[in-house]
Amino acid sequence: MRSLIRRDDGGVAVTVAILIVVLVLFAALAVDVGYLLSVRRQLQTAADAAALAGCRVLADGGSHAAALGEAESFAAQNASKPADGLVMLGDPPDTEVTDKYVQVTVEKESPLFFARVLGLQTTPVQASARAQVAYLTGMRGMVPWSVPVVHASRVSVQIAGGSEVWLDDRGGGLWQGTIVAPSARSLAGYRLDVTAYNSQTTYPDGTSSYPNGVPELVSGAAAVFVPPVDCPVEDVYLDRYVVTAGSGAAVRLYVRAVEQPDARFNGKNFKLVAVDGQPNLWSAVLNVPAVDNLWVSFPVDVSVGKTTVTDAATLLVRRSTYPIADxxxxxxxxxxxxxxxxxxxxxxxxxxNEYELKVVGGAGEVGNFCAIDLASLRHPPNWLDPQDPPEYDITSDPGYEPPAYYHYLADEFPFIVHIGDTVWTEPGTLSGPSTDKALDDRFAGDVLTFAQWEALGRPGTSRVVYVPVVEKMQITTGRTPMRVVSLAAFFIEPDSNPAKDKIVGRFIEYVSPSDAVSDVPPDGLYVLTIRLVAPE
Known part of the structure; x- marks a missing residue:
């Protein structure tokens, strides 16, 4: 009898055959996709290396053509298996060089293996990378002190109130020029004024009040004596004309005259004594006065018989951080x-060298010279106070306890201070028990001295602090806006505040910014770097 049930012996074979085909296809997919991913990874390595190499040429001031050539060279050097035989596409936007970035696209016609059973022999694989020139412009951990500089745009001198004579920039902060002594002989020295104009020619919002920069004026920085005929005072000079307050330096006055001269300095009269072996040369020691101002000009009057020469010489006493050094x-x-x-x-x-980071006084010229209010920090284009909002809400600092000055003396400022930021000087004396407690909290028994720190190989210590380096933005008294132009590290000695009226630190170095990336080069110190960004 014919069976009513159909036999399916051949069905198993068909199913197995179909499964084998599917498995082969999956194997082809796995092998080929895995290989293509490997090719893609090596292509990406080559593209990254090429873009970074080309961008490094840009950062070093090279041309677009040189940057492209360097990118092509590095792409070829990284064309190792399985990306051997890659090519760098030459037309924008695949490969493009601008002043700010280098974008590279590399491609390889990659072979296929199991996919060949489907008639596919090769497939193109690409990878792109873009490297960008960038500037590190900021740093965390500042203390609320600062030190001033003048990145001079111009320096001038005036004699006897005459026209400004512009000096030439000789490099290294040295400016030189020539003045002409007045034609009139006189028993009074002609006073010389010096003005250094800093780099703050515009405010961060683009407006301007100081087209030459904010002036730093020293009146009576020196004196020129044009003696009358037959004047008994033949010559007057000092062994140094500019000294730093608190340095303990003594200055010697010399006068050449036939008779013993008298002198008047800092409100005191005294006689000069003869210099051994030097006929008609007389000398006296001038004790450098203590000063509270940023600088003070002390005239020296000289008398011989009935003849008195006023302002025969001038001694300039400056604070250690005052921007005009000599x-x-x-x-x-x-x-x-x-x-x-x-x-x-x-x-x-x-x-x-030792420098004053914070001084009680300063004649009010820059507020509490040079304590700063970190709560007032503002990033360009904002710079007005209080119209513009601060850069940071310091109350968002979880550990913050007002007032800000004492809090950030004890603890590091957790926000970024950028090159180009505006910050205001602090009012008040800011000395006494609150300052002492904040410093005790910061240093927490760390009594390491600078000499010990050097001998130990400059290990980490709480006595190394970081401060903004600033320039004036306006001529004001009290709270003064200052522009951050760079950053610096100082070492605070354990006995740096014996008089409780100033903080003294030893300069270590200008510090390269480590945070905050900008596409635009800032004024002042920055770190030029290159970085990979997403291709466009």
Whole structure:
């Protein structure tokens, strides 16, 4: 009898055959996709290396063509298996060089293996990378002190209230030029004023009040004596004309005259004594006065018999961080109309030297010189106070306890201070028990000295602090807006505040910013870097 049930012996074979085909297809997919991913990874490595290499050429000031050539070279050097035989596409937007970035696209026609059973022999694989020139412009952990500088745009001198004579920039903060001594002989020295104009020619919002920069004026920085004929005072000079307040330096006055001269300095009269072996040369020691102002000019009057020369010489006493460091003349006693070379040296900070980071006083010129109110920090284009909002809400700091000055003396400022930010000086004396407690909390028994720190190989210590380096933005008294132009590290000695009226630190170095990336180069110190960004 014919069976009514159909036999399915051949159905198993068909199913197995179909499954084998499917498995082969999956194997082809797995092998080929895995290989393509490997090719893609190596292509990405080559693209990244090429873009970074080309961008490094841009950062070093190279041309677009040089950057493209370097990118092509690095792409070829990274064309290792399985990405051997890659090519770099040459047309924008696949590959493009601008002033700010290099974008690279590389491609390889990758072979296929199991997919060949489907008639597919190769497939294109691409990878793109973009490297961008960027600037690190900020840093966390600042303390509420600052040190001033003048990144001079112009420096001038005036003698006897005459026209400004512009000096030439010789580099390294040295400015030089020539003045002409007045034609009139006189028993009064002619006072010389020095003005250094900083780089703050515009405010962050683009407006301007100081087209030459904010001026730093020192009146009576020096004096030129044009003696009358037959004047008994033949010559007057000091062994140094500019000294730093608190340095303990003594200055020696010399006068050449036939008779023993008298002198008047800082409200005191005294006689000079003869210098051994030097006929008609007399000398006296001038004790440098203590000053509270940022600078003070002390005239020296000299008398011989009934003849008195007022302002025969001038001693300039400056604070250690005052931006004008030295003023020197080729000669201080000159004939009528004689040309005199003038040199002005702007202040820079020297490793290991002591500088005042915060002073009670400063004649009110820059507020509490130079304590700063970190709560007032503002990022361009905002800079007005209080119209513009602060850059940070410091009350969002979980550990914050007002007032801000004492809190951030004890604890590091957790927000970023950027190159180009505006910050205001702090009012008030800011000295006494609150300052002492904040410093005790910060240093917490760390009594390491600078000498010990150096001997130990400069280990980490709480006594290394970071401060903004600033320039004035306006001429004001009290609270003054300052522009952050760079950052610096100082070492605070354990006995740096014995008088409780100033904080003294030893300069270590200018510090490279480590946070906050900008596409635009800021004024002042920054770190030029390159970074990979998403291709477009």
């Amino acid at each position: 003023v020197a003349l080729a000669r201080y006693v000159a004939g009528p109309g004689e040309a005199i070379t003038v040199s002005v040296q702007l202040n820079d900070y020297v490793y290991g």
